[in-house]
Amino acid sequence: VLCWFYIFPGYRLPRDKEIVEEVLRQGEVWQKNQTGIDVYRKLLTECCDPRRMFAVTKENSPMGKVLWYDGEFYHSHTVNNETYPLFVKGNPLQLPLKKCAVVGNGGILRHSKCGQDIDQADFIMRCNLPPLSKEYVEDVGTRTHLVTANPSIIEKRFQNLLWSRKAFVERMKVYGSSYIYMPAFSMKPGTDPSLRAYYALADTSSNLTMLFANPEFLRTVGKFWKARAVHAKRLSTGLFLVSLALGLCEEVTAYGFWPFSVGLDEQPVSHHYYDNILPYKWFHAMPEEFVQLWHLHKSGTLHMRVGRCP
Numbered sequence: 001v002l003c004w005f006y007i008f009p010g011y012r013l014p015r016d017k018e019i020v021e022e023v024l025r026q027g028e029v030w031q032k033n034q035t036g037i038d039v040y041r042k043l044l045t046e047c048c049d050p051r052r053m054f055a056v057t058k059e060n061s062p063m064g065k066v067l068w069y070d071g072e073f074y075h076s077h078t079v080n081n082e083t084y085p086l087f088v089k090g091n092p093l094q095l096p097l098k099k100c101a102v103v104g105n106g107g108i109l110r111h112s113k114c115g116q117d118i119d120q121a122d123f124i125m126r127c128n129l130p131p132l133s134k135e136y137v138e139d140v141g142t143r144t145h146l147v148t149a150n151p152s153i154i155e156k157r158f159q160n161l162l163w164s165r166k167a168f169v170e171r172m173k174v175y176g177s178s179y180i181y182m183p184a185f186s187m188k189p190g191t192d193p194s195l196r197a198y199y200a201l202a203d204t205s206s207n208l209t210m211l212f213a214n215p216e217f218l219r220t221v222g223k224f225w226k227a228r229a230v231h232a233k234r235l236s237t238g239l240f241l242v243s244l245a246l247g248l249c250e251e252v253t254a255y256g257f258w259p260f261s262v263g264l265d266e267q268p269v270s271h272h273y274y275d276n277i278l279p280y281k282w283f284h285a286m287p288e289e290f291v292q293l294w295h296l297h298k299s300g301t302l303h304m305r306v307g308r309c310p
């Protein structure tokens with residue numbers, strides 16, 4: 001399929017257009033389907049056991065346990081005196097979570113006025129430490145319960161926390177007392193920045209709790225979607241979170257998932273709600289992921305909000 005893209009570089013665009021047209025045909029009509037929700041929760045529990053496995057905990061990763069990096073071949077970390085104390089005891093979430101909102105960073109959120117809608121959820125998940133400043137509140141809301149942080153953000157935005165940690169701690173305050181979910185054991189260079197982020201928060205008695213993503217969970221979720229026609233080198237952060245939410249929540253609504261450059265009104269849409277920096281091309285397969293999410297929307301398993309909120 002990849003070769004096909006290279007030979008016909010124009011191929012992707014019409015396909016995206018077809019997807020957009022299909023969404024337009026379907027509209028945002030949504031009817032909850034409890035059977036669909038139950039089936040998916042069961043499938044995800046069987047493959048990936050999100051309740052027990054989504055984070056590295058003292059329970060699932062005792063001293064001496066070998067954690068295999070999910071983004072590298074043959075690299076592992078053996079839990080030791082230095083890392084074990086940093087893990088939470090067990091799953092810290094009050095389960096089951098009721099209404100969950102998973103907020104992607106798509107430009108479709110801009111002018112969506114979905115902020116209130118998002119803030120009404122019982123548990124709100126966001127990706128990659130997104131901006132929640134005043135200008136965006138109306139569109140994306142203010143509350144957060146879990147936010148992912150890629151180690152590369154620590155490196156790029158906060159000088160790897162090797163200098164002042166104050167700016168980082170200050171910037172994290174916008175996420176209140178949520179969980180910061182970091183893939184500390186996915187890529188080898190990501191471990192140190194993740195541990196530094198842990199200490200920056202712990203040393204300043206921050207209200208935030210660090211959770212390290214369990215690489216085994218990330219790997220099994222990757223396999224789950226690979227079997228469902230998502231052929232990316234790595235799943236996007238948003239799809240990991242949707243999978244987590246489908247496993248843990250009674251009802252899931254997703255916002256900000258729209259990897260297309262035109263909106264439903266045929267107007268241009270930026271890649272993010274806060275900028276238009278495009279992702280590294282073949283790393284993720286967001287349109288492929290979107291198709292799967294849209295299937296779940298149509299079957300009533302997951303509610304995708306792709307237009308303006310009422």
Ligand code: CDP
Pocket residue numbers: 103104105106107127128235236237238239256257258259260270271272279284286
């Ligand atoms: O780091 P990554 O590229 O995965 O994520 P991001 O650009 O910070 O956006 C967070 C998530 O929102 C992505 O992982 C996607 O799942 C989703 N997204 C989308 O569906 N459409 C967009 N235009 C941008 C992001």
